[in-house]
Amino acid sequence: MSIISWIILGLVAGFIGSKIVNKSGQGMLFDIALGIFGAIIGGVVFTAFGEQGVTGLNIYSLIVSVAGAIIVLVIYHAITGKRTLR
Numbered sequence: 001m002s003i004i005s006w007i008i009l010g011l012v013a014g015f016i017g018s019k020i021v022n023k024s025g026q027g028m029l030f031d032i033a034l035g036i037f038g039a040i041i042g043g044v045v046f047t048a049f050g051e052q053g054v055t056g057l058n059i060y061s062l063i064v065s066v067a068g069a070i071i072v073l074v075i076y077h078a079i080t081g082k083r084t085l086r
Contacts, residue, residue: 005057009065010035016062017069021077034069042068 011028014035042064043053054061 006036006039007032009039009054009057009061013038013062013065013069016066017073020066021070021073034072035065038067038069038072039065040068041071042066044068045071 010032012035014031014033017034017038018031039054039061045068046064047053052060054064
């Protein structure tokens with residue numbers, strides 16, 4: 001995937017993940033970073049369960065990225081002591 005598609009996927013996945021966990025976005029740059037890191041974590045988790053990771057700019061990859069972003073956000077809030085799912 002190109003850098004532009006990673007940024008687009010990261011922005012959408014990070015925004016959706018932060019809306020699910022926090023009910024509000026974290027800011028555009030944090031959402032992009034969260035989504036890209038979430039795509040990596042989601043790919044690792046899905047691969048561990050025998051599924052494919054991020055395959056390109058498609059709905060399946062968005063689902064993998066959102067799942068990873070949710071995992072990252074829950075861990076982030078556990079470390080910082082912030083509440084999740086308000």
